[in-house]
Amino acid sequence: MRPAAVVGTGQTHHAAKRLDVSMAGLCREAVDRAMADAGVDWPDIDAVVLGKAPDLFEGVMMPELFLADALGAVGKPLLRVHTAGSVGGSTGNVAASLVQSGVHDRVLAVAFEKQSESNAMWALSVPTPFTMPVHAGAGGYFAPHVRSYIRRAGAPEHVGAMVAAKDRRNGAKNPYAHLKQPDITVESVRASTMLWDPIRYDETCPSSDGACAVVISSEPTSGRAAWIRATAMRTEPTTFAGRDQVNPQAGRDAASALWKQAGITDPLSQVDAAEIYVPFSWFEPMWLENLGFTDVGQGWKLTEAGQTEIGGLLPVNPSGGVLSSNPIGASGLLRFAEAAMQVMGTAGEHQVDGARVALGHAYGGGSQFFAMWVVGSEKP
C-alpha cells in the first residue's frame, strides 16, 4: 500500500440555513477552498468521492448525479458513499484507498448536508407501517444510553456540561463554526433546559447546512501534507441480543485495528489531538473509552481533569466539533479534515501547538457504523 496524504482541506461557513446558495454552490464553497489550499486545479483531480447521509434529507435520489458538473466529475470516476452518520469518515477512507491502492494519484472527497431543504426529524421518522413510532424525538434515542453510561461509569453529572462548554468555547475560535459561544460556562450549560433527561439543551448538536472537502494525493502538492497513517471501518447490527450500546464492539475493533496499523501502542500519549464525533456531550467520555484512550469507566476522569481542553494531555475537538456544527453527512469528513489541519498546522486559532499525530473519528447514529483515520506530519 503506497502512502497517501491530505494536501488540502476546505469547508463552508456552517449555519442553520445557508439560503444564499444552492446545493451545488454549498459544495463548491468547500471544494474551491480545498483545491486552493492544495494548490491544485481540476485537471489535477483524477476522481471524486461524494458522501452524504440519507437522500430523503434533501429530497434528491443520488444527488451526486445532478451535482456532477459542480463536482468537476464529468469524464471522471464518481463514487457516492452512504454509511449513515459515519458517512463523512467513510468518504475520507474510500478516497484514501483510491490513492493508497495506486488506482489514482489525486482524489477529491466531498461531503455535504443541506438540512434546511427539509427537516431531518421528518425524514427520519416517516411513519413506517407496523413500526412503533418513536415517541421521544431526536435525543430520545441517545439519552437512555447516556444514562446507562453514567450508571456504569459512576460519572458525576457535571461532566457532560464540561464537554459542552469546552466544545462551544472551541467553536468560538473556529471561523467556520455554526455556533460560537465564547462566554458559555459549565454553570450556564447546567442551567439550560433539560430536554431528554439526562441531556440538556446546551449538550445537543445544532442542525446545520454545510460541506467539507479534502484533496488526497500520493505526493504533496502545496508543501503541507497530513499523511494518512491508518484507516479503519467497522460495522455491527444496530440492535441485537446482548449488544453493548455504550461501548460497542465495532468501535473497539475499529480503534484497535487503527492503532495497530498506525504503530500506536499508547494512544493517550502518542496522539496530539483528536476530532471525535460527539453529537451529545456525554459521547466524549464514552468514545474516549471506546477508542482506548482510557480504560473502561475512566473516560470521564480525563474530561473532568480538563485534559481534553486545548493545552491538555489530549485536546478533543479543538474545532468545536459536532456540538458546534452539524451538517450531518459532512460532520465525519469535518472531523477527518480538522485532524489533518492540526498536523498540517493550518488550524489557526484552534491549533494545538506542535500537533504531529491526530485522530479523525465518525460514527453512525445507532453507534453501529464506525470510520476513523490517523494522520501525521511525518511520511510513513
Next chain:
Amino acid sequence: MTRPLSAPLDVGFDYTRSLGPTLGRFLSDLRRRRVTGIRGSDGRVHVPPLEYDPVTAERLSEFVEVAATGVVRGWSWTPEPLEGQPLDRPFAWALIQLDGADTSLLHAVDAGSPEGISTGARVRARWRGDRVGAITDIECFEISDAPADPPAEADDVTMVTTPVNLHYTHSASPTEDPFLRGLMEGRLIAQRCPECEKVYFPPRPACPTDGVPTTDQVDLADRGTITTFCVVNVPFLGQRIPPPYVSAYVLLDGADIPFLHLLLGVAPEDVRMGMRVEAVWKPREEWGPTMQNIDHFKPSGEPDAPFDSYSQHL
C-alpha cells in the same frame, strides 16, 4: 401460506430549496415571462442555465436572454400522464432548443396527438397565469410559430418549494407477520434464533448475529424490566402526550433484547433502571397489527430487578 401483512407508506414533503445566484436569476426571470441562459466555457448558450460548466467545472456567470420560442430537437409520447406531470391529458416530452440557445430544455408539449408533433416543429412557451418562480411557470409548450406572450413585471425569488409525494407499499417480513397477527389477538409472539437461541421481540427477518431466519415462536408475558430510559421534556412534531414523560427500554421476561415504549403511571423522577413494569393495553376494539395496542407500561409494584440481571442489555 398467506402473504405477510402490507400497508401503504406515503412519503410526502414540500422541500424548500434556496436557489443561489444562477438558478435564482433563471426562476425570477421565468416569473417575468423571460428566459435566461448562460454562456459556457465553449461559447454555447445553455438553457436552462448551468451553475457550473460541464467541461471546465468553472462557475458560469454571463447571462444571455433567449426567446420563449424554439424548435423540438427530440420527443416521446406520453399516452397516460403520471401524477405531478405538467398535463393531465396525453402529451409529448420534448427537448426544446429555444431561439438564441445552443442546448435544449426538457419540458412538455401540448400537441394533442403524436401526429401533431415532429422533430423540427416550432413551439412557444405557454405561460402560467400565477407565476411563482418555478420551472412550472411554463405550463407547457405548444406547437406554434407565433411569438410567446410579452414579459411582465415581477419580484425576484430566492427560494423554490418542490413538493415530493411518493407512494409505496410496505410489507412486513414473514417472521414479523405472526408477531403482528398475534398483536391483533393481544398476544406477544417472539421468535428464537435456531443457532444462538436468543429470543427476539419484535422478531427480525434474520437473527442479526447469525444471519439465519428465526424459526421457533415463543409467547411472552406482558411484563418485564426497565433497562434504561430518558425523561422527555421537549415538545416535538407529532408528540401525543404532553411532556414530561418517560421513554424506556423494556426487557420482557423471557426476551433477550429490550424495545422502546412509554412508561406512565409514575412520576418521572421516581423511575429507576431495573424497575419492574407491566403492559397497559388499549381497549380490545382498538387493537390492530401494531405494538401501539399496548398503550403504555406502568410499574407492576414488584421489587426492582438487580443490576446484574439486565446489565448485559445496556
Next chain:
Amino acid sequence: MRDIAVVGFAQTPCVRETDGTTNGVEMLVPIFHEVLGGLGLTKADIGFWCSGSSDYLAGRAFSFVSAVDAIGAFPPIAESHVEMDAAWALYEAWVKLLCGEVDTALVYGFGKSSAGQLRRVLAMQLDPYLVTPLWPDTLGLAGIQARMGIEAGLWDERSMAAVAARSRAAALSNPLAQLSGTVSADELLDLPYVAEPLRRHDCAPITDGAATIVLAAGDRARELCERPAWITGFEHRTDSPSFGTRDLTTSPSAVAAGKAAGADGVEVAELHAPFTHQEILLRQALGLGDDVGVNPSGGVLAGNPMFSAGLARIGEAARRVHDGTASKVLGHATSGPLLQQNLVCVMEGRE
C-alpha cells in the same frame, strides 16, 4: 498491482414482486448461503463487505442498515455501502483488495422495485430545481433518446425489437429470468407503443431481486476457484447531468470507461441496458463487434433488479470464464438517467 478475481456469484430469481421487506434480508440470506457455501467459506473468512442499494427505492431513510442483519454481522465486520448500483460497491471492494490489507471481499446489492412506482421514483434522480418538478418518467426520457437515435439513423424500431427478441430467446436458458420466450421482431412490432417510439418490449421490466459476488486476491483466488475471472480492467466514468447539453445518441462515459478498461477482444459482454436502443448504443460505444456475444443471460430486458442488476452483469460475465466457455469477458453497469454513469469490468481466464 495485485491480481484480483471474481470467484463466486449468486443471484435471486428476477420476479415482478416479492413478499419480503424493502431491507432485502429475505432475498440476501439465501444467496449469501449459496455463494459462501459454494466456495466452502463462512462469513468469518470475508475480509471486507460492501453493498449497493437506495433509500428512495425502499421509501425510507437508512434502508441498508437493516440489511446487515442478513450477514449476521457480529463479531463486527469491515463494511461499506454505496448509494449506487452494487457494481460500484464491487469497484470499492476491488480498490480495498488492491490496498493489500485483506484477501477476500463479499459484495451485494438488493432492491424491491415493486414497493413504489418506479417510473416516478426515478424522477428523483433528476435536477431537483428545474427538472424533477415536472416529474419526467424514465420511459418518457428514454423515448426521447430512442427517437434521436432513430432520426440520426443509428438504429430503428425493427433493430430495437430484434434486441428484445434475442434477449428473450437467450433468457430461455436462464432459469432466474423474469421474461423469456420465442418471439419474432415482427410480432413485437405489431404491439402498441407505451412511450412512442418505445413499446413495452423496449423497456426492462420492473423486478425485485438481489445479487452477490465474492472477490479474492492472488493465491486465495486460485484456492477458491478452478478458473477465476481475473479482473484486467475496471473503470467507470460520468457524464454531465444536463442531458440537453449532451449528444444523447452516444455515451462519452461509456466510451472512455471501455477504452480505459481494455474492452478490445472480449468474447462475451453483459450490458446493463434497460432499453433496447441503449444496448445498441452501448455496443457502439464499447466497440463490440458482431462476433461478441451480448447478454447471453438475457440481460436486464429479461429482469432488471434495481441496484443489483449491474453487479449481476459482472457476475454473469464472470460465470462464462468460470465455466470455461469464454476467456475474455466484459461486464457493464450503468447508473443515473439516460446512461449518465457507466462502469466496465473486463475479466480474463488464465491457463
